Amino acid sequence: MNKDKIGTIMIVGLGHIGGSLSLAIKKTYKDKVKIIGVDRNKKTLLQAKKTKKFAALLSAPRAKEVEASDVIFLCVSIKQIPTILKSLSKTKLKQNAVVTDVVSTKEEILSLAKKFLPKKTTFVGGHPIAGSEASGFLSANPKLFEKKIFIAAGAKGRRAGILKIKSIWKGVGSKVVNMSPKEHDKIFSLLSHTPHVLSFGLGKITNSKLSKKEIDGYAGTSYKDLTRISSSSTSLWAEIFISNKKNLLADIALFKRYLVDLEKAIRKNNNRQIIKAINQTTRKP
Amino acid sequence: MNKDKIGTIMIVGLGHIGGSLSLAIKKTYKDKVKIIGVDRNKKTLLQAKKTKKFAALLSAPRAKEVEASDVIFLCVSIKQIPTILKSLSKTKLKQNAVVTDVVSTKEEILSLAKKFLPKKTTFVGGHPIAGSEASGFLSANPKLFEKKIFIAAGAKGRRAGILKIKSIWKGVGSKVVNMSPKEHDKIFSLLSHTPHVLSFGLGKITNSKLSKKEIDGYAGTSYKDLTRISSSSTSLWAEIFISNKKNLLADIALFKRYLVDLEKAIRKNNNRQIIKAINQTTRKP
Structure with a gap:
């Protein structure tokens, strides 16, 4: 220009x-x-x-x-x-x-x-x-x-x-x-909105069960990385979740199904079934 | 020494x-x-x-x-x-x-x-x-x-x-x-084992719905941070999940309840209820 x-x-x-x-x-x-x-x-x-x-x-x-x-x-x-x-x-x-x-x-x-x-x-x-x-x-x-x-x-x-x-x-x-807007919203439900759902949830549950001292004292990089975005604005994200409602509800449903499968496998002490539940199958290309 | x-x-x-x-x-x-x-x-x-x-x-x-x-x-x-x-x-x-x-x-x-x-x-x-x-x-x-x-x-x-x-x-x-071993396992179910459950799940679902090209092309830091540990050894983590079964199943159950609450609030387009669902209440100290 x-x-x-x-x-x-x-x-x-x-x-x-x-x-x-x-x-x-x-x-x-x-x-x-x-x-x-x-x-x-x-x-x-x-x-x-x-x-x-x-x-x-x-x-x-x-x-x-x-x-x-x-x-x-x-x-x-x-x-x-x-x-x-x-x-x-x-x-x-x-x-x-x-x-x-x-x-x-x-x-x-x-x-x-x-x-x-x-x-x-x-x-x-x-x-x-x-x-x-x-x-x-x-x-x-x-x-x-x-x-x-x-x-x-x-x-x-x-x-x-x-x-x-x-x-x-x-x-x-x-x-x-x-x-396309449709493609965009489908992709970012998974790459951004679902990660925020998970991060907010992990921060919420952990803070309800552990003290700040325990979290600050013992959290390693895995917890820190997963909860970094849980300090984002909750009112902003509430609006985003509603705006991408259709895709996000579908992805949350998939996540719940994943947790149910994993729970069953853990309850049975079944290593192979746990590995199957957590293993990624990468789509081509 | x-x-x-x-x-x-x-x-x-x-x-x-x-x-x-x-x-x-x-x-x-x-x-x-x-x-x-x-x-x-x-x-x-x-x-x-x-x-x-x-x-x-x-x-x-x-x-x-x-x-x-x-x-x-x-x-x-x-x-x-x-x-x-x-x-x-x-x-x-x-x-x-x-x-x-x-x-x-x-x-x-x-x-x-x-x-x-x-x-x-x-x-x-x-x-x-x-x-x-x-x-x-x-x-x-x-x-x-x-x-x-x-x-x-x-x-x-x-x-x-x-x-x-x-x-x-x-x-x-x-x-x-x-x-104490008991305290340790309770704390690390939340600070390490649950984060791995979430990270594996996000990676799995995203890879099942999007192509590698879409993920690599459009993922921002939130997705990357949340899935970094999903490249950890699945067989090692299957053993850890079983070894901390009692605490981990309790935390997964809490996470499922969180998702159900959030789903309901999103379905109703209820901003305040979503904010309540994702907001952390920090325990003292």
């Missing part, structure tokens, strides 16, 4: 992802870009202000700034998306404006974009595979997306707008991959 | 733990120690021989060398322990000989030691919290136990022998902690 043409970018939600994206875009495009930061949290706005990377900072996507924006990144949780899309649709969005997001499920977001955004407005569903258990603007890192995958999954509107979003993600160092 | 008095140490099983322990002891005690390595695998013996750290290498604990040993470390899986204890008990073990182990469960090992070893022989149940998904002598690392916890859980026999084992673990850099 021609760096001269990047224009004005509004980033709604300045948490770990939105904050990192703001800093990454500013780092890449410097004076070729104007970044308008939006966050409902006053403390976050003050933290963002200190970086001097933002042309403006607002507590809500005000019409004047929305109407000046070429690209609008929605970096909020899925629950806040309908309200924001509605408010955007009430403004005179630019002719070539592109709206895009970073939420962890892609089927629901595309249907919301189709429902709420004007027909002429381009929308690109996006998912940078770069999150962590961190949250908040103070954890923002301009290098967060370098050498990471960005998945474009689902879009409506102009091809040029779709390419513009992919180009920005390439600009901040990510490798861009295309996928 | 007086380093001059460490004497002859036999290490039965030269895998990741036994191999690392051999190298760590040699590194600490140098010429004050003679290490006799035992492994039924010929390849392992050849790999061990190349290090030139062993005074002798045998494919089984032969009477002559057993009778010369001051300390015998059993670094094999729990399943092989009864056979080895039986063969040791048929030799003229030294008057002050100490037998000790490194297996991941401690109630069963102590009862096996009491059953099979001569009354006069001291036994110390031990668990270095330093394992990983690695296996085999080639993964041996003399620094593996540095700044790690060693748990002494269950012993029979002479106090001097018990202190000697703890002293060796301190010598290789570990912090020594005492615990």
Whole structure:
């Protein structure tokens, strides 16, 4: 992309992802870009202000700034998306404006974009595979997306707008991959949402049976690795679980069946049956 | 401990733990120690021989060398322990000989030691919290136990022998902690055995539904962290699961109940109920 043409970018939600994206875009495009930061949290706005990377900072996507924006990144949780899309649709969005997001499920977001955004407005569903258990603007890192995958999954509107979003993600160092929203949600139920289900559960059960002293004193790397993401935001993950309900319930059901098989084999002291229960059969390729 | 008095140490099983322990002891005690390595695998013996750290290498604990040993470390899986204890008990073990182990469960090992070893022989149940998904002598690392916890859980026999084992673990850099075998097995069902159950299950289900290309291409750190230990030896872990059957079945039952609660909340799209299901309540202190 021609760096001269990047224009004005509004980033709604300045948490770990939105904050990192703001800093990454500013780092890449410097004076070729104007970044308008939006966050409902006053403390976050003050933290963002200190970086001097933002042309403006607002507590809500005000019409004047929305109407000046070429690209609008929605970096909020899925629950806040309908309200924001509605408010955007009430403004005179630019002719070539592109709206895009970073939420962890892609089927629901595309249907919301189709429902709420004007027909002429381009929308690109996006998912940078770069999150962590961190949250908040103070954890923002301009290098967060370098050498990471960005998945474009689902879009409506102009091809040029779709390419513009992919180009920005390439600009901040990510490798861009295309996928259908359906495929995306199936894959990430297993690669991200189910791991969170398991991690939250292990942390919960262990903390209910052992004291903090016992856990801190004796946990090895296996426990630490498995519970790292259990410190993630529970309200954010509750929304993700609901948004990917169909796939996630199917995967939880498979997991329960696995536990039942394993229990039976352990109860019988049957080594071979346990090995069969825990052994992976890798699909080709 | 007086380093001059460490004497002859036999290490039965030269895998990741036994191999690392051999190298760590040699590194600490140098010429004050003679290490006799035992492994039924010929390849392992050849790999061990190349290090030139062993005074002798045998494919089984032969009477002559057993009778010369001051300390015998059993670094094999729990399943092989009864056979080895039986063969040791048929030799003229030294008057002050100490037998000790490194297996991941401690109630069963102590009862096996009491059953099979001569009354006069001291036994110390031990668990270095330093394992990983690695296996085999080639993964041996003399620094593996540095700044790690060693748990002494269950012993029979002479106090001097018990202190000697703890002293060796301190010598290789570990912090020594005492615990009852019962307490140990309850704690490690949650901190190690259940994490392995979850990791094996996640790897199995994901590999049954996604291709290797999809997993390798899109997995972020959450999936990678949660499945790292699923590459551990399934036969070793089958034995551990059986050995800690009572605690592990109780913890799996709790996990199933957690999944059922979570399923219900997701099915109802109930954010608050999901947050309640995944939220940790930390016990004091």
